[in-house]
Amino acid sequence: MTEVWVLGGTGRSGRAIATALRERDIRPVLAGRDAERLTAAAGGDRTVVAASVAQTAAEIRRQRPAVVINTIGPFTATAPELVRACLPASHYVDLANDIAAVAATLGGNAAAAAAGRTVVTGAGFGVTATESVVVKLCEGRAAPQRVRVDMVPSLAMEAGAVGEALAGTLLEGLPGVEGGRRFQGRGYRGGRLVAARLGGDATRLTLPDGTAVTTAGMPLGELIAAQRASGAPDVVAASSEAPSSPLVRAVLPLATALLAVGPVRSFARRRLAAVTVAARPRPREHSWGHAIARWADGTTREGWLRLGEAQAWTGAVPAEIARRLLAGEGRPGAYTPAALFGPSLAESCGGEFLTAEITR
Ligand SMILES: NC(=O)c1ccc[n+]([C@@H]2O[C@H](COP(=O)([O-])OP(=O)(O)OC[C@H]3O[C@@H](n4cnc5c(N)ncnc54)[C@H](OP(=O)(O)O)[C@@H]3O)[C@@H](O)[C@H]2O)c1
Secondary structure, three states: OOOEEEEOOOOHHHHHHHHHHHHOOOOOEEEEOOHHHHHHHHOOOOEEEOOOHHHHHHHHHHHOOOEEEEOOOOHHHHHHHHHHHHOOOOEEEEOOOEHHHHHHHHOOHHHHHHHOOEEEOOOOHHHHHHHHHHHHHHOOOOOOOEEEEEEEOOOOEOOEEOOHHHHHHHHHOOOOOOOOOOOOEEEEEOOEEEEEOOOOOOEEEEOOOOOEEEEEEOOEHHHHHHHHHHOOOEEEEEEOOOOOOHHHHHHHHHHHHHHOOHHHHHHHHHHHHHOEEOOEOOOOOOEEEEEEEEOOOOOEEEEEEEEOOHHHHHHHHHHHHHHHHHOOOOOOEEEOHHHHHOOHHHHHOOOEEEEEEEEO
16 A cells, blocks of 8 residues: 555645645545545545544554554544554654643654554644754754754634634643643753743744744643754743733633633633634744754754745645655654654755854
Protein backbone atom coordinates (compact mmCIF):
# COMPACT_ATOMS: atom_id res chain seq x y z
CA MET A 1 0.00 0.00 0.00
CA THR A 2 1.36 3.47 -0.85
CA GLU A 3 -1.68 5.50 0.15
CA VAL A 4 -1.47 8.61 2.34
CA TRP A 5 -4.66 9.12 4.34
CA VAL A 6 -5.64 12.52 5.71
CA LEU A 7 -8.01 12.11 8.67
CA GLY A 8 -10.31 15.12 9.12
CA GLY A 9 -10.09 15.64 5.38
CA THR A 10 -12.86 18.27 5.33
CA GLY A 11 -11.15 20.52 7.90
CA ARG A 12 -8.94 23.59 7.49
CA SER A 13 -5.74 21.66 8.13
CA GLY A 14 -6.90 18.54 6.25
CA ARG A 15 -7.55 20.54 3.08
CA ALA A 16 -4.23 22.41 3.36
CA ILE A 17 -2.38 19.08 3.77
CA ALA A 18 -4.21 17.56 0.79
CA THR A 19 -3.18 20.54 -1.37
CA ALA A 20 0.45 20.23 -0.26
CA LEU A 21 0.43 16.46 -0.98
CA ARG A 22 -0.86 17.07 -4.51
CA GLU A 23 1.92 19.65 -4.98
CA ARG A 24 4.31 16.77 -4.22
CA ASP A 25 2.59 14.47 -6.76
CA ILE A 26 0.95 12.41 -4.01
CA ARG A 27 -2.78 11.82 -4.45
CA PRO A 28 -4.25 11.98 -0.91
CA VAL A 29 -7.06 9.79 0.37
CA LEU A 30 -9.39 11.96 2.45
CA ALA A 31 -11.06 10.30 5.44
CA GLY A 32 -13.98 11.83 7.32
CA ARG A 33 -17.46 11.33 8.64
CA ASP A 34 -19.59 13.30 6.15
CA ALA A 35 -19.63 11.68 2.68
CA GLU A 36 -20.99 14.71 0.86
CA ARG A 37 -18.55 17.30 2.28
CA LEU A 38 -15.72 14.81 1.89
CA THR A 39 -16.41 14.29 -1.81
CA ALA A 40 -16.53 18.06 -2.32
CA ALA A 41 -13.17 18.50 -0.55
CA ALA A 42 -11.55 15.54 -2.34
CA GLY A 43 -11.92 17.02 -5.85
CA GLY A 44 -11.85 13.56 -7.43
CA ASP A 45 -9.40 11.90 -5.04
CA ARG A 46 -10.43 8.75 -3.14
CA THR A 47 -12.38 9.12 0.10
CA VAL A 48 -12.97 6.87 3.11
CA VAL A 49 -16.12 7.53 5.11
CA ALA A 50 -15.95 6.56 8.79
CA ALA A 51 -18.43 7.87 11.34
CA SER A 52 -16.11 8.02 14.33
CA VAL A 53 -12.48 7.75 15.42
CA ALA A 54 -13.11 4.07 16.36
CA GLN A 55 -14.42 3.33 12.86
CA THR A 56 -11.51 5.21 11.31
CA ALA A 57 -9.13 3.04 13.36
CA ALA A 58 -10.91 -0.09 12.11
CA GLU A 59 -10.56 1.07 8.48
CA ILE A 60 -6.83 1.75 8.99
CA ARG A 61 -6.36 -1.81 10.32
CA ARG A 62 -8.32 -3.24 7.39
CA GLN A 63 -6.88 -1.17 4.52
CA ARG A 64 -3.30 -0.62 5.84
CA PRO A 65 -2.39 2.73 4.22
CA ALA A 66 1.35 3.60 4.08
CA VAL A 67 0.98 6.87 6.01
CA VAL A 68 -1.85 8.25 8.15
CA ILE A 69 -1.98 12.01 8.88
CA ASN A 70 -4.28 12.75 11.80
CA THR A 71 -5.82 16.27 12.06
CA ILE A 72 -8.60 15.30 14.50
CA GLY A 73 -8.06 17.07 17.81
CA PRO A 74 -8.03 16.95 20.74
CA PHE A 75 -5.09 14.64 20.17
CA THR A 76 -5.03 13.52 23.80
CA ALA A 77 -8.32 11.79 22.90
CA THR A 78 -7.66 10.61 19.32
CA ALA A 79 -3.92 9.87 19.03
CA PRO A 80 -3.64 6.79 21.31
CA GLU A 81 -6.31 4.80 19.44
CA LEU A 82 -5.12 5.89 15.99
CA VAL A 83 -1.42 5.22 16.72
CA ARG A 84 -2.36 1.71 17.92
CA ALA A 85 -4.31 1.13 14.69
CA CYS A 86 -1.35 2.32 12.60
CA LEU A 87 1.53 0.46 14.19
CA PRO A 88 1.21 -2.89 12.45
CA ALA A 89 1.45 -1.43 8.95
CA SER A 90 1.28 2.38 8.73
CA HIS A 91 3.42 5.37 9.66
CA TYR A 92 1.56 7.97 11.76
CA VAL A 93 1.80 11.80 11.67
CA ASP A 94 -0.26 14.31 13.69
CA LEU A 95 -0.65 18.05 14.29
CA ALA A 96 -0.69 17.98 18.09
CA ASN A 97 0.49 21.24 19.65
CA ASP A 98 -0.15 20.74 23.35
CA ILE A 99 2.23 19.27 25.89
CA ALA A 100 -0.07 16.47 27.00
CA ALA A 101 -0.59 14.94 23.56
CA VAL A 102 2.98 15.45 22.32
CA ALA A 103 4.46 13.91 25.49
CA ALA A 104 2.06 10.94 25.44
CA THR A 105 2.72 10.15 21.78
CA LEU A 106 6.51 10.43 22.20
CA GLY A 107 6.08 8.02 25.12
CA GLY A 108 5.11 5.38 22.53
CA ASN A 109 8.67 5.36 21.10
CA ALA A 110 9.43 1.76 22.12
CA ALA A 111 6.19 0.39 20.62
CA ALA A 112 6.78 2.25 17.34
CA ALA A 113 10.40 1.08 17.18
CA ALA A 114 9.36 -2.53 17.87
CA ALA A 115 6.79 -2.32 15.06
CA GLY A 116 9.34 -0.82 12.67
CA ARG A 117 7.05 2.19 12.06
CA THR A 118 7.62 5.93 12.35
CA VAL A 119 5.37 8.09 14.51
CA VAL A 120 5.71 11.88 14.14
CA THR A 121 3.83 14.23 16.45
CA GLY A 122 3.77 18.04 16.47
CA ALA A 123 3.88 18.27 12.66
CA GLY A 124 2.21 21.71 12.52
CA PHE A 125 3.52 25.26 12.45
CA GLY A 126 4.40 25.84 16.10
CA VAL A 127 6.39 22.77 17.10
CA THR A 128 8.14 22.41 13.75
CA ALA A 129 9.09 26.08 13.30
CA THR A 130 10.54 26.54 16.79
CA GLU A 131 12.13 23.09 17.11
CA SER A 132 13.88 23.54 13.75
CA VAL A 133 15.56 26.74 15.01
CA VAL A 134 16.65 25.01 18.24
CA VAL A 135 18.16 22.11 16.29
CA LYS A 136 19.98 24.61 14.07
CA LEU A 137 21.35 26.61 17.04
CA CYS A 138 22.49 23.54 18.95
CA GLU A 139 23.95 21.50 16.06
CA GLY A 140 27.31 20.06 17.10
CA ARG A 141 27.32 21.77 20.52
CA ALA A 142 26.95 20.67 24.12
CA ALA A 143 23.58 21.31 25.76
CA PRO A 144 22.90 24.99 26.54
CA GLN A 145 21.83 26.09 30.03
CA ARG A 146 18.69 27.87 28.94
CA VAL A 147 16.46 28.02 25.84
CA ARG A 148 13.46 30.19 25.03
CA VAL A 149 11.33 29.54 21.95
CA ASP A 150 8.68 31.88 20.53
CA MET A 151 6.17 31.14 17.82
CA VAL A 152 4.73 34.07 15.90
CA PRO A 153 2.17 32.78 13.40
CA SER A 154 0.69 34.96 10.68
CA LEU A 155 -2.63 33.26 10.21
CA ALA A 156 -5.33 34.09 7.68
CA MET A 157 -8.77 33.16 9.04
CA GLU A 158 -11.46 31.72 6.80
CA ALA A 159 -15.06 32.44 7.78
CA GLY A 160 -16.77 29.58 9.60
CA ALA A 161 -17.29 27.83 12.92
CA VAL A 162 -14.35 27.18 15.25
CA GLY A 163 -15.29 23.48 15.15
CA GLU A 164 -15.04 20.58 17.60
CA ALA A 165 -11.40 19.66 16.94
CA LEU A 166 -9.99 23.10 17.67
CA ALA A 167 -12.42 23.89 20.50
CA GLY A 168 -11.60 20.57 22.17
CA THR A 169 -7.87 21.18 21.83
CA LEU A 170 -8.12 24.71 23.24
CA LEU A 171 -10.22 23.69 26.23
CA GLU A 172 -8.71 20.31 27.03
CA GLY A 173 -5.90 21.75 29.14
CA LEU A 174 -3.08 19.44 30.21
CA PRO A 175 -4.67 16.33 31.73
CA GLY A 176 -2.09 14.20 33.50
CA VAL A 177 0.93 16.40 32.74
CA GLU A 178 3.38 16.46 35.66
CA GLY A 179 4.58 19.65 37.33
CA GLY A 180 1.33 21.61 37.70
CA ARG A 181 -2.43 21.73 37.36
CA ARG A 182 -4.55 20.99 34.26
CA PHE A 183 -5.12 24.66 33.47
CA GLN A 184 -1.72 26.03 34.35
CA GLY A 185 1.33 26.81 32.26
CA ARG A 186 4.52 24.73 32.28
CA GLY A 187 8.22 25.32 31.89
CA TYR A 188 11.39 23.29 32.46
CA ARG A 189 13.54 24.16 35.43
CA GLY A 190 16.54 22.04 36.37
CA GLY A 191 15.44 19.48 33.76
CA ARG A 192 11.97 19.00 35.28
CA LEU A 193 8.55 20.17 34.17
CA VAL A 194 7.29 22.76 36.66
CA ALA A 195 4.24 25.03 36.89
CA ALA A 196 4.41 28.42 35.17
CA ARG A 197 1.91 31.24 34.82
CA LEU A 198 -0.25 31.21 31.67
CA GLY A 199 0.74 34.37 29.82
CA GLY A 200 3.82 34.82 32.05
CA ASP A 201 7.40 35.47 30.87
CA ALA A 202 6.06 38.17 28.50
CA THR A 203 8.72 39.61 26.19
CA ARG A 204 8.64 42.27 23.49
CA LEU A 205 10.40 40.79 20.44
CA THR A 206 11.66 42.82 17.49
CA LEU A 207 11.22 40.63 14.41
CA PRO A 208 13.91 40.66 11.70
CA ASP A 209 11.53 42.72 9.52
CA GLY A 210 11.67 45.51 12.13
CA THR A 211 8.14 45.10 13.52
CA ALA A 212 7.53 44.17 17.16
CA VAL A 213 5.28 41.60 18.86
CA THR A 214 4.74 40.53 22.45
CA THR A 215 5.06 36.83 23.19
CA ALA A 216 4.16 35.16 26.47
CA GLY A 217 4.26 31.71 28.04
CA MET A 218 1.90 29.00 26.78
CA PRO A 219 2.02 25.28 27.61
CA LEU A 220 2.64 24.21 24.02
CA GLY A 221 4.21 21.09 22.50
CA GLU A 222 7.11 23.38 21.56
CA LEU A 223 8.28 23.20 25.16
CA ILE A 224 8.83 19.42 25.03
CA ALA A 225 10.36 19.56 21.54
CA ALA A 226 12.76 22.40 22.48
CA GLN A 227 13.91 20.62 25.65
CA ARG A 228 14.55 17.35 23.84
CA ALA A 229 16.28 19.04 20.89
CA SER A 230 18.60 21.12 23.11
CA GLY A 231 19.00 19.06 26.29
CA ALA A 232 18.77 22.40 28.18
CA PRO A 233 17.63 22.10 31.81
CA ASP A 234 15.75 25.44 31.68
CA VAL A 235 13.26 26.02 28.84
CA VAL A 236 10.46 28.51 28.23
CA ALA A 237 7.96 28.26 25.33
CA ALA A 238 6.00 31.36 24.36
CA SER A 239 3.62 32.49 21.65
CA SER A 240 2.39 35.75 20.17
CA GLU A 241 -1.10 34.21 20.50
CA ALA A 242 -0.83 34.01 24.30
CA PRO A 243 -2.93 36.36 26.41
CA SER A 244 -0.29 38.83 27.51
CA SER A 245 -2.47 41.87 28.28
CA PRO A 246 -2.75 42.67 32.00
CA LEU A 247 -6.57 42.58 31.82
CA VAL A 248 -6.76 39.08 30.34
CA ARG A 249 -4.11 37.86 32.76
CA ALA A 250 -6.19 39.20 35.62
CA VAL A 251 -9.29 37.17 34.65
CA LEU A 252 -7.38 34.01 33.62
CA PRO A 253 -7.23 32.44 37.10
CA LEU A 254 -11.03 32.64 37.42
CA ALA A 255 -11.65 31.36 33.88
CA THR A 256 -9.26 28.45 34.30
CA ALA A 257 -10.69 27.57 37.72
CA LEU A 258 -14.13 27.33 36.11
CA LEU A 259 -12.80 25.17 33.27
CA ALA A 260 -11.48 22.66 35.78
CA VAL A 261 -15.14 21.73 36.44
CA GLY A 262 -16.06 18.99 33.91
CA PRO A 263 -19.63 20.09 33.00
CA VAL A 264 -18.47 23.73 32.59
CA ARG A 265 -15.75 22.51 30.26
CA SER A 266 -18.19 20.46 28.13
CA PHE A 267 -20.55 23.42 27.94
CA ALA A 268 -17.74 25.83 27.02
CA ARG A 269 -16.44 23.37 24.42
CA ARG A 270 -19.83 23.08 22.68
CA ARG A 271 -20.29 26.85 22.77
CA LEU A 272 -16.79 27.56 21.48
CA ALA A 273 -17.11 24.96 18.68
CA ALA A 274 -20.24 26.75 17.43
CA VAL A 275 -18.74 30.25 17.53
CA THR A 276 -18.30 31.60 14.01
CA VAL A 277 -15.35 33.75 13.04
CA ALA A 278 -15.21 36.26 10.22
CA ALA A 279 -12.69 35.95 7.41
CA ARG A 280 -9.50 37.89 8.19
CA PRO A 281 -6.40 38.37 6.05
CA ARG A 282 -3.09 37.40 7.58
CA PRO A 283 -1.86 40.16 9.90
CA ARG A 284 1.74 40.31 8.62
CA GLU A 285 3.65 39.00 5.65
CA HIS A 286 5.61 36.31 7.44
CA SER A 287 5.22 33.83 10.26
CA TRP A 288 8.26 33.32 12.47
CA GLY A 289 9.82 30.67 14.64
CA HIS A 290 12.37 32.08 17.09
CA ALA A 291 14.78 30.59 19.59
CA ILE A 292 17.47 31.96 21.84
CA ALA A 293 19.92 29.67 23.62
CA ARG A 294 22.41 30.55 26.36
CA TRP A 295 25.35 28.39 27.32
CA ALA A 296 26.99 28.28 30.74
CA ASP A 297 30.12 30.06 29.37
CA GLY A 298 27.97 33.09 28.44
CA THR A 299 27.65 32.30 24.71
CA THR A 300 24.23 33.25 23.37
CA ARG A 301 22.88 32.21 19.98
CA GLU A 302 19.67 33.50 18.48
CA GLY A 303 17.93 32.23 15.36
CA TRP A 304 14.81 32.82 13.30
CA LEU A 305 12.89 30.77 10.78
CA ARG A 306 10.96 32.90 8.33
CA LEU A 307 8.02 31.41 6.50
CA GLY A 308 4.71 32.40 4.93
CA GLU A 309 1.13 31.97 6.13
CA ALA A 310 1.02 29.60 9.11
CA GLN A 311 -1.96 27.43 8.06
CA ALA A 312 -0.45 26.79 4.62
CA TRP A 313 2.79 25.80 6.36
CA THR A 314 0.81 23.47 8.64
CA GLY A 315 -0.29 21.86 5.36
CA ALA A 316 3.21 21.62 3.92
CA VAL A 317 4.97 20.05 6.94
CA PRO A 318 2.89 16.83 7.23
CA ALA A 319 2.87 16.51 3.43
CA GLU A 320 6.68 16.74 3.27
CA ILE A 321 6.99 14.27 6.17
CA ALA A 322 4.68 11.86 4.32
CA ARG A 323 6.75 12.25 1.14
CA ARG A 324 9.95 11.45 3.05
CA LEU A 325 8.35 8.49 4.81
CA LEU A 326 7.10 7.07 1.48
CA ALA A 327 10.66 7.46 0.15
CA GLY A 328 11.92 5.31 3.05
CA GLU A 329 13.75 8.20 4.76
CA GLY A 330 12.16 7.71 8.21
CA ARG A 331 13.45 5.76 11.21
CA PRO A 332 11.42 3.48 13.48
CA GLY A 333 10.32 5.22 16.69
CA ALA A 334 8.37 8.29 17.85
CA TYR A 335 9.71 11.77 17.09
CA THR A 336 8.93 15.43 16.67
CA PRO A 337 9.54 16.62 13.08
CA ALA A 338 12.97 18.28 13.26
CA ALA A 339 14.28 15.60 15.65
CA LEU A 340 13.62 13.11 12.85
CA PHE A 341 14.54 15.07 9.73
CA GLY A 342 16.67 17.98 11.02
CA PRO A 343 16.42 21.62 9.89
CA SER A 344 16.19 20.61 6.20
CA LEU A 345 12.53 19.70 6.71
CA ALA A 346 11.59 23.33 7.39
CA GLU A 347 13.60 24.45 4.36
CA SER A 348 11.85 21.88 2.13
CA CYS A 349 8.58 23.51 3.20
CA GLY A 350 9.72 26.99 2.15
CA GLY A 351 11.16 28.12 5.52
CA GLU A 352 14.34 30.21 5.56
CA PHE A 353 16.74 30.37 8.51
CA LEU A 354 18.21 33.75 9.40
CA THR A 355 21.81 33.73 10.49
CA ALA A 356 22.16 33.18 14.19
CA GLU A 357 23.91 36.00 16.04
CA ILE A 358 26.63 34.89 18.38
CA THR A 359 27.51 37.10 21.35
CA ARG A 360 29.48 36.66 24.51
N1 LIG B 1 0.36 22.21 15.43
C1 LIG B 1 -0.16 23.26 14.84
O1 LIG B 1 0.53 24.24 14.60
C2 LIG B 1 -1.60 23.22 14.41
C3 LIG B 1 -2.05 24.08 13.42
C4 LIG B 1 -3.39 24.00 13.02
C5 LIG B 1 -4.23 23.09 13.66
N2 LIG B 1 -3.76 22.30 14.64
C6 LIG B 1 -4.65 21.35 15.34
O2 LIG B 1 -5.24 20.51 14.36
C7 LIG B 1 -6.57 20.21 14.72
C8 LIG B 1 -7.49 20.53 13.55
O3 LIG B 1 -7.56 21.92 13.35
P1 LIG B 1 -8.41 22.50 12.14
O4 LIG B 1 -8.29 23.97 12.26
O5 LIG B 1 -8.02 21.80 10.88
O6 LIG B 1 -9.90 22.04 12.59
P2 LIG B 1 -11.19 21.84 11.69
O7 LIG B 1 -11.17 22.75 10.51
O8 LIG B 1 -12.34 21.93 12.63
O9 LIG B 1 -11.06 20.34 11.15
C9 LIG B 1 -11.17 19.23 12.00
C10 LIG B 1 -11.52 17.99 11.19
O10 LIG B 1 -11.65 16.93 12.13
C11 LIG B 1 -12.91 16.29 11.94
N3 LIG B 1 -13.41 15.81 13.23
C12 LIG B 1 -13.60 16.55 14.36
N4 LIG B 1 -14.02 15.74 15.35
C13 LIG B 1 -14.10 14.48 14.83
C14 LIG B 1 -14.46 13.22 15.36
N5 LIG B 1 -14.84 13.07 16.64
N6 LIG B 1 -14.43 12.13 14.54
C15 LIG B 1 -14.06 12.26 13.24
N7 LIG B 1 -13.69 13.43 12.68
C16 LIG B 1 -13.72 14.53 13.47
C17 LIG B 1 -13.82 17.35 11.35
O11 LIG B 1 -14.83 16.68 10.64
P3 LIG B 1 -16.27 17.32 10.34
O12 LIG B 1 -16.04 18.21 9.13
O13 LIG B 1 -17.12 16.15 10.07
O14 LIG B 1 -16.65 18.10 11.57
C18 LIG B 1 -12.83 18.11 10.44
O15 LIG B 1 -12.67 17.44 9.22
C19 LIG B 1 -6.87 21.01 15.99
O16 LIG B 1 -6.78 20.15 17.08
C20 LIG B 1 -5.79 22.06 16.04
O17 LIG B 1 -5.44 22.39 17.36
C21 LIG B 1 -2.47 22.34 15.02
